[in-house]
Amino acid sequence: MTLAKRNRESDLEAFLVAETRRLGGEAIKQTGVAGIPDRLVLGPRGQVAWVELKRKGGAVSMLQLHMIKRLRALGHTAEIVDSKEGVRAVLRRMSWDNDDSPPFNPADWDDDDSDFSLRRG
Secondary structure (H helix, E strand, O other): OHHHHHHHHHHHHHHHHHHHHHOOOOOOOOEOOOOOEEEEEEEEEOOEEEEEEOOOOOOHHHHHHHHHHHHHHOOEEEEEEEOHHHHHHHHHHHHHHHHOOOOOOEEEOOOOOOOOOOEEE
């Protein structure tokens, strides 16, 4: 296997998604806005982190850097990650290690939607 094949951004992104889901969260793919980080990671107790993934040695564009700085200025967590260790560090900072709640399971949802009303106008 060549270095290029072992060092792809898509592999790192797949690892982030798998690890986030294993821990009970979601890593939502972001598209449609230039410069926005690749994934929005939803963690325990309402924690959210924007994650820009780069292959090892990959460069962040000026637009991406501007967006990350803007997100941070607004009080968001926004990270640039280029390794599995970096992914693990972001997830650790989101406090999964201290979360006693079980992983999310859609089967546990109550199907009673009586608390919600839909209006058509």
